[in-house]
Amino acid sequence: MTKTTTTIWDPATHLATVDDVAAYLESALQDGDPQLVAAALGDIARAKGMSQVARDTGLGRESLYKSLSSSGNPELATVLKVISALGLELHVTAVDDAKMAV
Numbered sequence: 001m002t003k004t005t006t007t008i009w010d011p012a013t014h015l016a017t018v019d020d021v022a023a024y025l026e027s028a029l030q031d032g033d034p035q036l037v038a039a040a041l042g043d044i045a046r047a048k049g050m051s052q053v054a055r056d057t058g059l060g061r062e063s064l065y066k067s068l069s070s071s072g073n074p075e076l077a078t079v080l081k082v083i084s085a086l087g088l089e090l091h092v093t094a095v096d097d098a099k100m101a102v
Contacts, residue, residue, distance in 0.1 A: 011040075015047040022088065035070055041082050042068030048086060056085035 015021050021044050028040035045053040045068055054061040059081065067074035068082065083090055 011043045012047040015044055018087065021047070021086065025083075025088065034073070037079075038068050038072045038074055039070040041074075041079065041086075042070075042072070044086055045082060053082060053085050057081040 011024065015024060025037075025040055025044060028037045031037075042065070045064060050061055050064060054064050057064070057078075059078065064078075064082070066072055067078055074082075080090070
Protein backbone atom coordinates (compact mmCIF):
# COMPACT_ATOMS: atom_id res chain seq x y z
CA MET A 1 0.00 0.00 0.00
CA THR A 2 1.31 3.44 -0.92
CA LYS A 3 1.63 5.96 1.89
CA THR A 4 0.19 9.39 1.32
CA THR A 5 2.22 12.29 2.62
CA THR A 6 0.26 15.26 3.88
CA THR A 7 1.28 18.68 5.11
CA ILE A 8 -0.42 21.05 7.48
CA TRP A 9 -2.39 23.70 5.63
CA ASP A 10 -1.30 27.20 6.68
CA PRO A 11 -3.68 29.98 5.64
CA ALA A 12 -0.91 32.57 6.06
CA THR A 13 0.79 31.21 2.93
CA HIS A 14 -2.35 31.97 0.87
CA LEU A 15 -2.88 35.58 1.95
CA ALA A 16 -0.97 37.28 -0.84
CA THR A 17 -3.11 40.34 -1.56
CA VAL A 18 -5.05 42.92 0.42
CA ASP A 19 -8.24 41.50 -1.11
CA ASP A 20 -7.31 38.00 0.15
CA VAL A 21 -6.72 39.40 3.63
CA ALA A 22 -9.96 41.40 3.67
CA ALA A 23 -12.04 38.44 2.46
CA TYR A 24 -10.44 36.10 5.01
CA LEU A 25 -11.05 38.46 7.93
CA GLU A 26 -14.57 39.31 6.73
CA SER A 27 -15.42 35.61 6.66
CA ALA A 28 -14.12 35.14 10.20
CA LEU A 29 -16.09 38.15 11.45
CA GLN A 30 -19.29 36.87 9.80
CA ASP A 31 -18.88 33.55 11.60
CA GLY A 32 -19.18 35.41 14.90
CA ASP A 33 -16.74 33.25 16.88
CA PRO A 34 -14.27 35.53 18.74
CA GLN A 35 -11.61 32.83 18.83
CA LEU A 36 -11.87 32.38 15.07
CA VAL A 37 -11.47 36.13 14.57
CA ALA A 38 -8.39 36.15 16.82
CA ALA A 39 -6.91 33.20 14.95
CA ALA A 40 -7.64 34.82 11.57
CA LEU A 41 -5.92 38.02 12.69
CA GLY A 42 -2.99 35.87 13.80
CA ASP A 43 -2.83 34.18 10.40
CA ILE A 44 -2.89 37.56 8.67
CA ALA A 45 -0.23 38.97 11.01
CA ARG A 46 2.00 35.96 10.31
CA ALA A 47 1.51 36.48 6.58
CA LYS A 48 2.67 40.09 6.91
CA GLY A 49 5.35 39.25 9.45
CA MET A 50 4.58 39.14 13.16
CA SER A 51 7.69 41.17 14.02
CA GLN A 52 6.61 43.96 11.68
CA VAL A 53 3.06 43.94 13.06
CA ALA A 54 4.47 44.07 16.59
CA ARG A 55 6.58 47.11 15.68
CA ASP A 56 3.64 48.80 13.95
CA THR A 57 1.33 48.26 16.93
CA GLY A 58 3.86 48.90 19.67
CA LEU A 59 3.00 45.54 21.21
CA GLY A 60 5.30 42.64 22.05
CA ARG A 61 5.71 39.95 19.41
CA GLU A 62 5.29 37.13 21.93
CA SER A 63 2.12 38.64 23.38
CA LEU A 64 0.71 39.06 19.85
CA TYR A 65 1.37 35.40 19.07
CA LYS A 66 -0.47 34.43 22.26
CA SER A 67 -3.36 36.88 21.85
CA LEU A 68 -3.87 36.11 18.17
CA SER A 69 -4.02 32.35 18.50
CA SER A 70 -7.11 30.15 18.40
CA SER A 71 -7.02 30.04 22.21
CA GLY A 72 -6.25 33.74 22.59
CA ASN A 73 -8.61 36.39 23.87
CA PRO A 74 -7.22 39.76 22.74
CA GLU A 75 -8.57 43.01 24.11
CA LEU A 76 -10.51 45.20 21.71
CA ALA A 77 -7.66 47.73 21.80
CA THR A 78 -5.26 45.04 20.56
CA VAL A 79 -7.63 43.99 17.79
CA LEU A 80 -8.03 47.58 16.62
CA LYS A 81 -4.25 48.19 16.68
CA VAL A 82 -3.61 45.03 14.66
CA ILE A 83 -6.32 45.84 12.13
CA SER A 84 -4.81 49.30 11.66
CA ALA A 85 -1.26 47.91 11.41
CA LEU A 86 -2.45 45.54 8.69
CA GLY A 87 -3.73 48.47 6.66
CA LEU A 88 -7.37 47.55 7.20
CA GLU A 89 -10.40 49.39 8.54
CA LEU A 90 -13.29 47.97 10.50
CA HIS A 91 -16.76 48.99 9.32
CA VAL A 92 -20.21 48.37 10.71
CA THR A 93 -23.29 47.67 8.60
CA ALA A 94 -26.84 47.49 9.91
CA VAL A 95 -28.33 44.05 9.50
CA ASP A 96 -31.97 44.73 10.29
CA ASP A 97 -33.60 48.10 10.94
CA ALA A 98 -36.39 46.46 12.97
CA LYS A 99 -33.93 45.39 15.69
CA MET A 100 -32.84 48.95 16.32
CA ALA A 101 -35.12 51.12 18.43
CA VAL A 102 -34.17 54.78 18.24
